[in-house]
Amino acid sequence: MSGLRFATLGSGSRGNATVVACGRTVVLMDCGFAVNETLRRLAVLGLTGESLCAIVVTHEHGDHMGGVARLARRFGLPVWLTAGTYRGAGAPRLPEVNLFNPHEPFAIQDLSIHPYPVPHDAREPCQFVFSDGAMRLGVLSDAGHVTPHMQRSLDGLDALMLEFNHDPDLLARGPYPPELQARVGGRLGHLNNGQAVQLLESLDRGALQHLIAGHISEKNNSPAHVREAVAHRLPAEAAALVLAPQEQGLGWHDIRPRL
Ligand SMILES: [Zn+2]
Numbered sequence: 001m002s003g004l005r006f007a008t009l010g011s012g013s014r015g016n017a018t019v020v021a022c023g024r025t026v027v028l029m030d031c032g033f034a035v036n037e038t039l040r041r042l043a044v045l046g047l048t049g050e051s052l053c054a055i056v057v058t059h060e061h062g063d064h065m066g067g068v069a070r071l072a073r074r075f076g077l078p079v080w081l082t083a084g085t086y087r088g089a090g091a092p093r094l095p096e097v098n099l100f101n102p103h104e105p106f107a108i109q110d111l112s113i114h115p116y117p118v119p120h121d122a123r124e125p126c127q128f129v130f131s132d133g134a135m136r137l138g139v140l141s142d143a144g145h146v147t148p149h150m151q152r153s154l155d156g157l158d159a160l161m162l163e164f165n166h167d168p169d170l171l172a173r174g175p176y177p178p179e180l181q182a183r184v185g186g187r188l189g190h191l192n193n194g195q196a197v198q199l200l201e202s203l204d205r206g207a208l209q210h211l212i213a214g215h216i217s218e219k220n221n222s223p224a225h226v227r228e229a230v231a232h233r234l235p236a237e238a239a240a241l242v243l244a245p246q247e248q249g250l251g252w253h254d255i256r257p258r259l
């Protein structure tokens with residue numbers, strides 16, 4: 001056990017990537033940015049492409065996987081993904097493919113990774129809980145609704161990065177055409193602010209040190225709407241809430257061992 005920490009290179013529909021580190025094990029979750037942009041954002045965190053051990057992928061959408069194959073080839077990185085995600089992405093040429101079952105945990109060096117399936121309009125999408133054996137970081141970036149299995153997977157975490165994609169009224173009044181509004185707001189789309197808060201309310205949050213709101217739509221949501229949704233029902237969490245931006249990412253967050 002050498003402590004768990006994480007940072008985000010950026011979050012939103014124009015690109016997602018998150019770094020999870022445990023000692024010398026540094027894993028990139030998703031990469032929706034071009035190689036040079038990824039390297040620029042890694043450098044802000046004191047990392048290079050050579051710092052990475054592997055890339056794990058949630059699903060094949062471009063904002064999560066668009067930059068994965070090029071980055072993996074450039075640095076010879078193994079890529080971990082479900083068989084459906086691999087096929088959904090068109091079976092890209094990768095230096096090393098590790099297919100995992102989204103119901104079974106696996107390990108990358110010191111990091112244990114518990115995937116869990118989510119309802120989203122991709123081939124075999126999942127999200128992850130990362131652990132160093134003691135502390136647990138959960139991520140949930142793309143899901144149309146919350147299932148009991150997702151609740152069980154995210155209960156009692158030490159840190160959580162959670163999708164607050166849209167405000168339903170802003171989505172309805174926003175610039176998206178009706179089909180896209182229906183997709184985003186549908187059962188296989190994205191979590192709105194109310195759904196995210198409801199999920200939080202259902203979880204044991206007693207150990208939660210970090211709460212990050214991510215995948216915030218720039219067109220159908222606003223930081224103020226996210227903060228208000230949380231403050232309204234969860235004032236204690238609102239004080240500690242951090243919003244993950246699209247442009248410059250978020251610096252390192254350490255998860256402290258419990259006393
Ligand atoms: Zn997606």
Ligand SMILES: [Zn+2]
Nearest residue numbers: 061063064142
């Ligand atoms: Zn996405």
